[in-house]
Amino acid sequence: MKKTIAVINQKGGVGKTTTSINLACGLALEGKKVLLVDLDPQAHSTIGLGIRPGSYPHAVHDVLINKKNIREVILATEIQNLDLLPSHIRLDRAEQVLTPEMFKESRLDKAIRPLEYDFVVIDCRPTLGTLTVNALYACDFILVPCEMSRYSLDGFADLMETIDTVKNTTDVPNREVIRILLTKYDARKTVSNEWILEQLGDYRNLLFDTKIRQNEALNQAHMAEEPIFMFKPSSSGAEDYLSLTKEFLSLCQ
Ligand SMILES: Nc1ncnc2c1ncn2[C@@H]1O[C@H](COP(=O)(O)OP(=O)(O)O)[C@@H](O)[C@H]1O
Ligand SMILES: [Mg+2]
Numbered sequence: 230m231k232k233t234i235a236v237i238n239q240k241g242g243v244g245k246t247t248t249s250i251n252l253a254c255g256l257a258l259e260g261k262k263v264l265l266v267d268l269d270p271q272a273h274s275t276i277g278l279g280i281r282p283g284s285y286p287h288a289v290h291d292v293l294i295n296k297k298n299i300r301e302v303i304l305a306t307e308i309q310n311l312d313l314l315p316s317h318i319r320l321d322r323a324e325q326v327l328t329p330e331m332f333k334e335s336r337l338d339k340a341i342r343p344l345e346y347d348f349v350v351i352d353c354r355p356t357l358g359t360l361t362v363n364a365l366y367a368c369d370f371i372l373v374p375c376e377m378s379r380y381s382l383d384g385f386a387d388l389m390e391t392i393d394t395v396k397n398t399t400d401v402p403n404r405e406v407i408r409i410l411l412t413k414y415d416a417r418k419t420v421s422n423e424w425i426l427e428q429l430g431d432y433r434n435l436l437f438d439t440k441i442r443q444n445e446a447l448n449q450a451h452m453a454e455e456p457i458f459m460f461k462p463s464s465s466g467a468e469d470y471l472s473l474t475k476e477f478l479s480l481c482q
Contacts, residue, residue: 232481233341233349235368237392239384241355244374244412246273247447248473249352251466252372254456255474257311261347264303266337267316268364269354270324275315278306279454288315290323292340293363299340308456312346320360328359334395338367357391365395370481371407374441377414377421382428389432407435408480410473414440439472 236249246269253265267274268289272282282288285304291297292314304313327333341349351364365371371392375381392407409432416422426433441447442465450460457466 231344231346231349232370233351233368234370234372234477235351235353235361235364236372236374237353237361237364237388238373238375239355239357239361239388240376240381243376243381244410244441245269245355246277246352247451248372248374248410248412248441248470249274249350250277251447251457251470252473252477253311253348253350254308254458255470256348256350256478257308258458259474259478260310262310262345264312264314264341264344264346264349265306266314266341266349266351266364268320268337268351268360269316270318270321271354272316272318272320273451274352275313277451277454278308278311278313278456280304280306280313280315282315282317285315288317288320290317290320293320293336294323294326299344308459324358324360333359334362334366337363341367357388362391362395365392369406373407373409374412375409375425376412377418377425379421381425385432408437409435410437410439410441412441413443415443437473437476439469439476441466441469441473444469 236245238245253263257263287297287302292299292302304315306313353361353364444464444466446461446464447457447466450457453460457470
């Protein structure tokens with residue numbers, strides 16, 4: 230059965246896009262059929278796969294508000310088994326149009342439900358608005374990237390509350406499907422690492438064993454518009470995202 234993963238955190242710059250691209254690619258390399266949904270008007274996941282906004286006629290907003298058939302919007306990527314539902318800056322306006330509409334939160338779910346993929350990975354924008362609620366509604370696994378820095382846990386309670394609210398109004402069980410991924414991890418910063426882990430309190434139980442280390446190659450891969458596995462397979466970033474892929478797959482069993 231298809232599994233849908235929402236990569237969410239209302240903070241920007243915590244590694245949502247990096248994780249979405251590289252988990253989606255990691256799963257595709259394991260032979261799984263994967264759809265990456267770019268649900269951020271900034272289209273960073275789309276660009277990160279080397280696809281230029283404007284080079285395709287339709288994007289995710291056409292599916293959400295213009296009732297365009299999703300199969301006509303999905304693009305194949307250069308990576309075998311990995312397809313993309315691209316984004317465009319027009320998605321920003323679409324979110325405003327969508328917000329007062331009826332059944333607004335189930336639009337994405339309805340569109341992806343009939344599709345035959347093993348995994349759908351949704352890269353969310355850094356807000357808890359209608360688009361992110363669509364991702365929460367559609368998903369059965371929530372991945373929260375958490376940057377290892379002083380303010381990384383500000384707003385964390387709001388995020389968990391939003392997740393609870395959305396998930397309690399649907400028939401999907403919550404909590405056990407939430408996992409927190411520590412990103413930009415630097416093992417040398419023992420004091421601040423310990424501080425952040427303490428602040429996490431009970432949420433520590435939700436941590437992935439895998440941590441994504443701070444790795445410049447991940448940054449460069451973003452600029453080169455390639456997944457880390459293609460850009461620098463020997464990097465610690467590739468190693469960590471492979472480990473995440475394997476850990477995620479074992480959780481799905
Ligand atoms: N583990 C990491 N090590 C180094 N740089 C990273 C790492 N993860 C992400 N980055 C960089 O941090 C920036 C923000 O990451 P991104 O995935 O775009 O975050 P978000 O989607 O949450 O806004 C990007 O420039 C990205 O290349
Ligand atoms: Mg992003």
